[in-house]
Amino acid sequence: MTVEYRTVVGLKAQLSKFSGIISRSFKQPKRRLIKEMLYGIQASKDVKLSNISRTLKEEQCLIKTEDRLSRNLDDEDFTDSINREICRLGATKVTDDMVIAIDPGDIRKKYAKKMEFLGRVRGGSEGEIGEGYSLCKAVATDIESKKVIPLCCEAYSYGAEDFKSENAQILKVIDTIFEHLGDRGIHAHDRGGDRGVIYAKYLRRDKPQRFVIRLVGRDLMHQGRRRNCCELAKVLPTPYETALRGIKSDSLDDFQLCFDFG
Numbered sequence: 001m002t003v004e005y006r007t008v009v010g011l012k013a014q015l016s017k018f019s020g021i022i023s024r025s026f027k028q029p030k031r032r033l034i035k036e037m038l039y040g041i042q043a044s045k046d047v048k049l050s051n052i053s054r055t056l057k058e059e060q061c062l063i064k065t066e067d068r069l070s071r072n073l074d075d076e077d078f079t080d081s082i083n084r085e086i087c088r089l090g091a092t093k094v095t096d097d098m099v100i101a102i103d104p105g106d107i108r109k110k111y112a113k114k115m116e117f118l119g120r121v122r123g124g125s126e127g128e129i130g131e132g133y134s135l136c137k138a139v140a141t142d143i144e145s146k147k148v149i150p151l152c153c154e155a156y157s158y159g160a161e162d163f164k165s166e167n168a169q170i171l172k173v174i175d176t177i178f179e180h181l182g183d184r185g186i187h188a189h190d191r192g193g194d195r196g197v198i199y200a201k202y203l204r205r206d207k208p209q210r211f212v213i214r215l216v217g218r219d220l221m222h223q224g225r226r227r228n229c230c231e232l233a234k235v236l237p238t239p240y241e242t243a244l245r246g247i248k249s250d251s252l253d254d255f256q257l258c259f260d261f262g
Contacts, residue, residue: 083152117157
């Protein structure tokens with residue numbers, strides 16, 4: 001038995017176990033599909049169905065395998081169920097003082113022409129407007145150990161028929177985290193989180209939740225006076241500083257979050 005063969009066998013076993021956990025709420029055909037998709041993406045290092053189908057090496061014609069995958073992917077949305085299972089798994093590793101970064105983002109599709117509901121997005125890394133989809137994702141991290149725990153991620157389009165708003169997408173992620181983690185962790189939002197509906201989400205809870213939001217230019221009350229947050233940041237003592245950097249895969253934009261604790 002070669003080292004390469006043992007590696008492949010081990011990888012298949014791990015993927016089979018993982019796919020079985022995250023797909024447990026689906027019927028058998030969908031569980032098989034999720035297992036095959038995970039293996040095919042890893043083996044082909046691609047998300048095109050034709051290349052995924054080749055890695056499965058079925059005895060039937062390649063086009064029939066591709067049609068079967070396409071048909072099973074098209075008739076049901078797996079997002080919510082898989083996100084709940086991944087968040088449930090990650091919740092067992094999240095401690096009270098971990099930072100939970102909730103970050104809207106985007107995924108660019110530079111060469112796609114006919115994907116459904118393609119919309120205009122601003123690439124976070126390149127700063128350019130292009131075709132793609134918006135993202136809302138959440139990860140938990142222990143700053144001291146630099147361990148990153150994925151909790152949920154969803155791509156959405158402003159042009160989709162069931163799309164409500166970006167606020168609704170962010171609140172949906174927060175609700176998923178509350179469902180599985182309760183009040184554990186410190187929720188952290190970048191400048192995109194400086195909006196009234198998110199403050200209301202946290203401040204109107206019966207049980208307090210620790211959260212940090214990077215302000216854009218909001219006025220705050222300090223010692224009975226109304227002062228701009230940027231002015232306060234320059235004069236208030238901030239002896240502690242921690243930088244958290246999270247690097248995503250090649251297909252997603254990199255993101256960087258910095259928090260100052262005074």
